[in-house]
Every structure is written in structure tokens, then in C-alpha cells.
Amino acid sequence: MKFIQIPALAVLALSPLASAQTDVSYEGGVLLNASELLPADLLRGESHRVRDHVATDGFLAHFEIDSDFGTFEAIGVPQAKSRIAEIRAIKKLVETSKGDLFAEGMKRSLTQPVDAVKNIVTNPVESVKQAPATVGHFFTKVGSAIGRAGGKVKDSIENDGPPPSGSEIGHAARDAAGFDKAKLDTARQLGVDPYSDNARLQEEMDKVTWAFFAGGLPLRVGAAVASAGVAVAATNMIGIPEDTYALTQSELALRDGRSLAAMGISDENIKTFQLYGPLSSTRRHRIVLALETLSKTKGRDLIIRQVNACETPEQVDFLIAALSILAEHQRSGAASYTSLAVLGRLPGAIHSNGELHVPAPVDHVTWTEEVAHFATRDDLGNAPKVLLHTGKLSAAAASELSAKGWKCVNVAYPLL
Secondary structure: OOOOOOOOOHHHHOOHHHHOOOOOOOOOOOEEEHHHOOOHHHHEOOOEEEOOEEEEOOOOEEEEEEEOOEEEEEEOHHHHHHHHHHHHHHHHHHHHOOOHHHHHHHHHOOOOOOOOOOOOOOOOOOOOOOOOOOOHHHHOOOOOOOOOOOOHHHHHHHHHOOOOOOOOOOHHHHHOOOHHHHHHHHHHHHOOOOOOOOHHHHHHHHHHHHHHHHOOOOOOOHHHOOOHHHHHHHHHHHOOOOHHHHOOHHHHHHHHHHHHHHOOOOHHHHHHHHHOOOOOHHHHHHHHHHHHHOOOOEOHHHHHHHHHOOOOHHHHHHHHHHHHHHHHHHHOOOOOEEEEEEEOOEEEEEEOOOOEEEEEOOOEEOOOHHHHHHHOOHHHOOOOEEEEEOOEEOHHHHHHHHHOOEEEEEOOOOOO
């Protein structure tokens, strides 16, 4: 099975302290039932089924979702929920493209027809026996990646060219006045991320949106129009900020850029943040919203630099979730943070009571060597330490973390 992996740097974390722990019995990843991680209504639908057995890597769960539109993979509960919402959206879009209104819209669209949508073929995958490593390197004691983002924007532009749009719609259509707004409305009705990296979803949204927009017809996308609750429920499920649908991509970038400048972020770091590939518009906006919530904390510039050093969307998503945990803790009144910190690669925050809070957006943590190294890192200082974790800890992980002085607090997955 092919997974999108976050580069593992665990080998760099080996230290005399870690190697001395030879008497510890370590655990590996475990195989869970999907029903232990997702609610029953998400496990199976008209067009999808989540495979029963879900492998974990000691931190996150690796889901396989079979659908009428191919097999999708998801790392972590939030991404699994997003993929399920996207599969439902694709179904609605495909159904809409078979209707009379869509056909009428295509007839009216004479100046810029849409090219045929490419067929996406996804080979079935075999049941996973062992999940590859994902975010373990965030917890290891390694040098911070801050400062290594220099040149990424330039390299991305020169070597890769503009990011792929996920569709074959013509340039004239992309530049047409109002099309961006129309596509945002399509995404809002479906309750999905308008800037999702799901290529099939983007193709279907472009095709359907163009037919209605260019044909001068009111947009109708399946059942979402008949029941606004469908879109609202999906939006809440995957955590898309509402103003993501209200502002175009350029408007959102301007709004977020001004906010970062007001925080004192340097122009160079803002430019990298605004242009670097793994940071989609939605990802950027969620980061900015979290930092706005943490308005009384010092060190927000460190977080932006750390985000800019990420190399993949999965790394960015992990940092967003971690940052959002801190923001939600601050917003709810459960904490009052005075400063933010980058602990190697992991974000953390100092509570006004002197505690160090470390967010861990994970699914199922087992007592692996990586977790043991994290628990005994000497670079975390002597302050009381609190692990704000989502998901579950194995009995061994909970016991060992407690024995090493960690207070473990279970929190909900953050939604901004």
C-alpha cells in the first residue's frame, strides 16, 4: 500500500539517555477497528465504506476508504472525516452533472466549454499490515527546522511552476469575473474545503460550477441546496472557517497578510508563508486564526517560521492541529498562555502558571521508542509539563508518561 509519508528523522533522536533504557519493553503500532475511531454514520455511506481494520504507527491511524470514485487513503481522524465529506460531495456533483439544468448550462456556455474530465484510476490496495511512520519526528529531540525555508518559494516557482489546479478548465474560465465566487459557493453548499488537494473533487467542482456560472443559471448542487444543514454539518465536521467561503483567494491572502504584519511578522516570512506550496489558502487562514486567538502570547513569529519550514501538506496539517489545540485551550479559558515556543519541531506554549503545554493531535499513542525519547527530552526544561492530546493513550504510554512527570490531558480534535 502506498502512503504519503512525512519524512522520519527518528534516527537522529538516538541519544545516550535513550539507549540506556534497555530494560523498557516498547510497544509498536496496533491494529484498531475503524469503529473505535469514527462514528457509525461515517463508516459506511451510499458511495463509500471505511475498511474495518485500521493500522496505527504509534501516533496516527491510517485509513483506507473504498468508494464509487476510487480508493482514498487518509492519515488521522480529521483527514478521514474530510475525505468522507469529499466523497459525498463528489457524488452530489456527479449527480448534478447528469441533470437537465447542467445540460442547459452547458448549452448556454459557448465561449469557453470545459474539456472532458480526466478519468482517475486508483488501483485497489491490499490490507495494511504495518503502518509507516508519520509524525514521530515532531516529538524527537532534533534541531529546529526554523531557518531552513530560505529559497523554497523561489525553488518552487522556478522548478515546479504554478501549482496544479486539479482540472482541465481553460484559462479564460479561470479568469472570468465571478467564477471564483461561484466556486466558493459550490464548496460552501457541499461543505468541503474549496482549496482541497483532492484532485477528483476539484475537477468535479470546476466542471459543475462552470456550467452554471457560464450558463447564467442559479447554482444547484444536489441535496445541499434543499437542506442548508447538510453543508453546515459537513463544515463543522472538517473545520473549515466560514469566511473561507466569503472571500476569494486573493481577498483571503490580503486579509491574512495584513493580520500577520500587525503581529510583527517580517515581510520575508509573510511572503514565504503566502507563496509556499504546501500552505493552501485554507491552511494559511487556519494558522492565522489560531495566532489571532493567541494574541497575548509572545513568539508567534517563531511559529510562522516553523510552518514555513514544513515540506509536505501532512506536516503542515499536524502543526495546524497542534496550534489549534493551544488556541482552543486559550479561547475556552482553560489556559492563559504568555508565550509560544518551538520545541525542536513541536509547538508548545508557556501557561501563566509556569506550566509547559505541549499539544499532540494524535489518534492512538503507544509506548514506542520515539514516545519514550520525547518523554525524557532534556531540552524541554524543568517546568511542569502537560501533554494536551487527542485520541487515546495505551495503558503503557499513560503509565510511563505519568511516571516521568507528565500530566496528560485528553482534549477534542480542534475545529476553527
